[in-house]
Amino acid sequence: MNRNWRVSSVGLLAMVLLLGVWFSGGMAGGNRANAADNNSPSSDIQTVADTTAVHIPVVYLAGDSTVQTYRSSQRPQAGWGQMIASYFDDGVQFSNHAIGGRSSRSFIEQGRLDTIVSLLQPGDYLMVQFGHNDADSSKPERYTPVNDYRNYLKTYIDRARSKGATPILVTPVSRRDYNAANGQFKPSFPEYVAAMKQVAAETNTLLIDLNARSVALYNTIGIEGTKSIFLHVAAGQYPYFPDGVQDNTHFQEQGAVQIAGLVATGIDELNIPLSEHLLAP
Numbered sequence: 001m002n003r004n005w006r007v008s009s010v011g012l013l014a015m016v017l018l019l020g021v022w023f024s025g026g027m028a029g030g031n032r033a034n035a036a037d038n039n040s041p042s043s044d045i046q047t048v049a050d051t052t053a054v055h056i057p058v059v060y061l062a063g064d065s066t067v068q069t070y071r072s073s074q075r076p077q078a079g080w081g082q083m084i085a086s087y088f089d090d091g092v093q094f095s096n097h098a099i100g101g102r103s104s105r106s107f108i109e110q111g112r113l114d115t116i117v118s119l120l121q122p123g124d125y126l127m128v129q130f131g132h133n134d135a136d137s138s139k140p141e142r143y144t145p146v147n148d149y150r151n152y153l154k155t156y157i158d159r160a161r162s163k164g165a166t167p168i169l170v171t172p173v174s175r176r177d178y179n180a181a182n183g184q185f186k187p188s189f190p191e192y193v194a195a196m197k198q199v200a201a202e203t204n205t206l207l208i209d210l211n212a213r214s215v216a217l218y219n220t221i222g223i224e225g226t227k228s229i230f231l232h233v234a235a236g237q238y239p240y241f242p243d244g245v246q247d248n249t250h251f252q253e254q255g256a257v258q259i260a261g262l263v264a265t266g267i268d269e270l271n272i273p274l275s276e277h278l279l280a281p
Contacts, residue, residue, distance in 0.1 A: 059095070059125040059126075059127060060095045060165075062129075062156065063079075063127075063129040064102055064133055065079065066079055066251065076231070076252040078251055084260040084263055088279060102133060103133040106133070117159050125167075126168070127167075146192060149192060149196075150195050150199050170263065174211050197209070217229075229259075230247060230248055
């Protein structure tokens with residue numbers, strides 16, 4: 001089916017619904033809203049009209065600092081979650097709830113999954129990427145053993161499905177880990193990657209192997225080339241990093257765009273309704 005036709009059809013449906021409200025007297029909606037403020041029974045009519053609205057699917061993102069959205073003052077640091085929407089048309093929306101320093105466990109313990117679940121509607125998606133902080137045994141507030149990690153991932157899956165949403169697991173994007181002897185990059189967090197794949201298979205859950213995709217990208221670019229992906233900036237280049245920084249975990253903007261592109265390609269290959277909203281390359 002032609003992607004442009006699909007987008008146009010959404011607009012056509014919205015026009016039909018709008019005309020229906022017009023001829024039923026619903027274009028007095030502004031007055032109805034005012035009346036509702038005054039406890040008018042006409043608020044019931046407004047509620048009926050609202051239920052006919054077309055729900056645009058929302059993709060909620062749960063993850064860590066490699067996914068989160070950063071303030072403009074923190075440039076050039078960026079997460080792939082703040083760049084992913086640029087690969088899709090306006091028939092889908094993204095809501096990024098990822099935040100730094102969280103693991104699959106602490107994200108749930110802090111009520112962040114509860115917040116997402118309260119917003120989920122049928123037809124929405126929940127994309128989940130954790131592993132970086134789960135593997136950090138030096139920080140007990142975030143460390144999550146592999147077996148517990150499996151169970152927490154299942155919690156995300158079950159709760160998304162309970163709201164009629166589709167969960168998508170995303171293996172943790174790899175760090176700038178490489179073998180200096182041969183110049184080849186190696187996967188980060190292999191135990192957690194394997195655990196996520198196992199959970200996806202056991203629960204019949206969609207999965208994007210971002211870990212493998214990112215390693216392949218790094219190997220294509222090379223050791224020096226990957227500095228433009230990760231947060232490697234010189235002193236005095238950006239106000240937020242006056243002394244410069246060499247960070248092999250987090251991304252700068254152009255790197256976040258490339259990683260988001262890997263995720264978008266993974267969504268395309270899943271061949272699900274969400275895939276239909278991808279913009280042509």
